[in-house]
Amino acid sequence: MSERVQVVTRHILAPIAVAGSEVPVYEPGEHFGIFPDYEHKWPYPEVGIMSAQQTPSTLFTSFLEEAAKSFPEVPALAAEKPVPAIVRAGEAPALPWEAWTKWTWKDYYEDARRLAKAFIQLGVEQFGSVTIFGFNAPEWMVSALAAMLCGGKYVGIYSTDTPEQVQYKVDHSNAAVMVVDGEMEFEATAKHVEDMPELRAIVCWGIPAPAQLTRKDGSICKVMTFKDCLELGASQGSDTSLAARKEATRPGHAMGIIYTSGTTGNPKAVMVHHDAAVAITTMASQAETGAMQGYPARILSYLPLSHVAGSMMDMWFPILMAGKKKLHSTIYFARPYDLKDMTLAARIQFVRPTVFLGVPRVYEKIQSRMMGVAAAITGVKKSIATWAKGKGLEYCRNMQAGGSKAKPLFHTIADKLILSKARDALGLDQCKIFIVGAAPISADTLEYFGQLGMMIQNVYGMSESSGLTTLCLPLWNAFGTVGQALPGIEVKCFKTGPNGENVEVPRCQPGAKVVPEDFQGEICFRGRHIMSGYMANPRFGEAHINEIREKNSSTIDKEGWLHSGDKGCMDTNGVFRITGRYKELxxxxxxxxxxxxxxxxxxxxxxxxxxxxxxxxxxxxxxxxxxxxxxxxxxxxxxxxxxxxxxxxxxxxxxxxxxxxxxxxxxxxxxxxxxxxxxxxxxxxxxxxxxxxxxxxxxxxxxxxxxxxxxxxxxxxxxxxxxxxxxxxxxxx
Structure with missing residues (x-):
């Protein structure tokens, strides 16, 4: 989630202080594993948010169980089923709330348990995998939690993956069960079933179940509906077996695999362990981040759940907030065509999200459309709108780190008459938290939304760091930077010394327009949120195992530092800026x-x-x-x-x-x-x-x-x- 734009020229306030006892001691050695049953270990700091006392290790699934007890009747998941067709080009109004299909928090947990028991019946082993292929849906999330509950991992497939990429991920992850949405996903899987020897069953949630698949060697890949799979778990599943899987699962075991999308070669399988998800969501829920402002929450799920950002924002974070913080949310699912056919606005306007995550491309598209509308306004209306946005921009700049925080004269009037109406038209008038990540975003786009009263917080992280490492805080938002490290995470900028050692570069001055080369290095981080490692499949042979081990050792060094590949600097206030990517230079x-x-x-x-x-x-x-x-x-x-x-x-x-x-x-x-x-x-x-x-x-x-x-x-x-x-x-x- 890199940001590489020019920083604003302002000094920033004092950083969050981190005491020495809040930093754990890493013993030299290998800080990763490569096999599916690897149990990750990590050092705890003596005190602080990531100490064993404040955040004890636990299975992530325990929070879903707690959420079900706390909010049994509160809707957790909601979707329009079946998906309505587009009325006409660019128009797809939402159904009324009573027409949406809903899962309460109790339903969410109980369906995940039923499905987990069915997965065991279908052949998912301890430390095995379940692949999920389809657009975001309640069934997607229930399947992911079921995979975790039966002691395995969920593995998301991108909707844009080719049949060959699907085959690789299913085979490489040793998936025994594949959960798919529509005909396209089923056909892409069925096309290569001969090359997926471990796949025992395909479960369909969006279409009637096609006929079972028989391979040339006589082995059968069962095909069933999602409903039938739930009934299998309820009628033939074993609570004893499910309890045994839980007993055998440790917080250091992987709960999910995020396949990175590299530009060449096969994707790498990032193993996210239970404690990493617990750690990152716990750190992100601290008061400094402003996360709790949006809770109780309404969240629109539309970015791919197969990507770490979608998983964290739509699945991990709401579960932790409900189970641990006792703050519930409802996740509303967009329609599969909303991004493609540019009808996402109808879903936003219906949901009125309190938390909104967008990749830069989404914000840029919204900006482009709004600028197109503004260009058509003339005369007095245009003059008033320009005046109001000017007041909004002044306030936006005052609210950035080092700014006065003061409201300009007449800003309240400008906001009430003009700016609030723009937010209302977008359906973002009730949104308390705006997040952007996954790619660079320009300061121009950030200021455009900032002038309308939508201060976007930029986040930075990787799949390998469970999606998040630094972010711009509500009181520390400096456009052009990626903010500070979350409490409990160590982040430094290193250059390589003459003997291959990490040499920390000096910190630059806040707001420097041009940062000298001596102050720039590779951004590296470590903490409980770091992945278990890239997974290797023993069936793929010794050369594959050696390749994956080499990729791990070049990514996580012997001191436990994850090397991001991003070039950047840290200023004297602990604020980070990305200046490039070493592979892109x-x-x-x-x-x-x-x-x-x-x-x-x-x-x-x-x-x-x-x-x-x-x-x-x-x-x-x-x-x-x-x-x-x-x-x-x-x-x-x-x-x-x-x-x-x-x-x-x-x-x-x-x-x-x-x-x-x-x-x-x-x-x-x-x-x-x-x-x-x-x-x-x-x-x-x-x-x-x-x-x-x-x-x-x-x-x-x-x-x-x-x-x-x-x-x-x-x-x-x-x-x-x-x-x-x-x-x-x-x-x-």
């Missing part, structure tokens, strides 16, 4: 390490009609840029159409399509002007080596479907550069 002709993201972000800030900017220049004579334009229907998951949308329609009103814009003089000047201004900005382009000399417009937007983005919408640079080679190479001729 462009090496200039003079050997300069050039971080492309700040340059790209600056161009997008100056040219809001652009959707994506990708800087190219590694091992080249100079840097160039490939840009994409705002396109109708482009969601990040899909590339959209040839039709321009939003701010892109304003560059040259006579040009309505990407095809027409490719050689249009007005578009050429628009992009070149933004590049020229960026090249002249020494805060992002330190010298000529950073500057972009030429650019080209791509014929469509980037997307997951077309391969430029990972499922979490991170740019796959090397892949995109190869895909667009025929457009990039001529820029160097």
């Amino acid at each position: 462009i090496i200039g002709a003079g050997g300069e390490n050039i971080a492309p993201v700040p340059v790209e972000d600056k161009i997008k800030q100056l040219a809001p009609a652009l959707s994506n900017v990708m800087m190219v220049g590694d091992n080249r004579r100079f840097n160039v840029a490939l840009v994409t334009l705002l396109a109708e229907g482009a969601t990040g998951e899909l590339p959209g159409s040839d039709d321009l949308t939003g701010a892109a329609l304003e560059v040259n009103p006579a040009v309505k399509t990407i095809s027409a814009a490719l050689k249009d003089p007005a578009w050429q000047k628009y992009i070149q002007d933004a590049i020229d201004k960026t090249n002249s900005d020494t805060t992002v382009c330190q010298n000529n080596a950073w500057k972009i000399q030429k650019f080209a417009i791509a014929s469509r937007d980037f997307s997951v479907q077309t391969g430029e983005f990972t499922p979490t919408m991170k740019l796959k640079r090397s892949v995109a550069e190869e895909m667009w080679k025929d457009l990039i190479d001529p820029l160097y001729s």
Whole structure:
């Protein structure tokens, strides 16, 4: 969840103090395991939130049991079933509340127990796996908890995974049961059932059960409905067997596998252990984070649960809050097509979430649409709106770290008349916590929402750190940074010494526009929230085991530090900023390490009609840029159409399509002007080596479907550069 934009030039208040006794002592050695039955061990600090006294180790599933006792009649999960069709393009109003299908907290727990007993009957072994393939749904979460309850792991499959990727994950995770949603998911699984020897059953929640699958060797893969699976657990399942699985499971055992989406090779299987989920949610629920402001909570689940951010926000955190903090929530599920068909707004407006997590792409799409609406306003209304947003922006800046916290004169009136109506129109008027993560977000987007009274907290972490390590706190929100380490987590910036040792770099000054190289290093962290390790499958052979062991040892060193691969700095107030990614750095002709993201972000800030900017220049004579334009229907998951949308329609009103814009003089000047201004900005382009000399417009937007983005919408640079080679190479001729 990296953030790599320019920090605001303000001093920040005193950091959260951490006493020496709050930091555990790590003995040198291996701090990871590679096999499915590995039990992770960790040192406890003497005092503090992560001490054994304040947060004793426990199974994460215990909190669901407690939540069921505390809130037996409170709706925990709610979904529209069956999923209603779109009324017309862009319109899909929500059903009335009484038409939603609901699970109470008691239902949630009892169905998870029934399903866990069925999973045991179907062949899920202690330390085994259950894969889940489908859009977010109550059945997704119930299946995940059932996998944990029977002593195994849940394994999410991305909706964008190919049948070959599905086959690899099912086989590699040793999944005995696969829980799927619709026909597409079933067919992708059935296509490779011959190559999934451990798969015993497929459970379908969104379609009638197809016929069972018989392999060439005569072995059978059963197929049944979710309802039938629940009935199997209720009628034939054993409470004694379930209790025995619980007894054999320790907090250091893995409860889930998050497959990372790398740009090359097979994905790595991150093992998240029970204590890691308990630790990260406990640390994130402290008063400093502001998390409890949104509870009792309404949460809209729409980001993939197969990704660590979705799992943490929609599943782990609500369960811990209900079970441990006695603050309940209701999770509402978006429709599978909401992001693709841009109907998410209807779900937001119905749910009125009190907590909202979005990846940068989601916030950027909302911003683009709102800017398009604002552009159509003229006359007195426009003047009033501009005045109100100006007051909002002033207050937003005052509320950032080091600001006065003062409300500007007439801000209350501006908020009541204009700004609150914008929040209400979005359905975010009751939201208390706005979170962004998973990829970089520009300060421009953060300020855009901030001026409307929506202060977004940027979070930073990895699947390997259970999704979260640092965040901008409500009273410590500095746009352009990723905030401070959560209480109970150690974070440092290291360079490698002459003997391979970690050498901590000095801290930089708060608000520095340009951070000298000597103050930058690799951001590393350690704590109870760190993964068990990347899992290896013994069936895959010795070479695979050795490969996974090497990947683990290069990620978690002998002192227990997880190496993020992100380049960054920590200021004297303990606030972190990401300045680049070591694997993404462009090496200039003079050997300069050039971080492309700040340059790209600056161009997008100056040219809001652009959707994506990708800087190219590694091992080249100079840097160039490939840009994409705002396109109708482009969601990040899909590339959209040839039709321009939003701010892109304003560059040259006579040009309505990407095809027409490719050689249009007005578009050429628009992009070149933004590049020229960026090249002249020494805060992002330190010298000529950073500057972009030429650019080209791509014929469509980037997307997951077309391969430029990972499922979490991170740019796959090397892949995109190869895909667009025929457009990039001529820029160097």
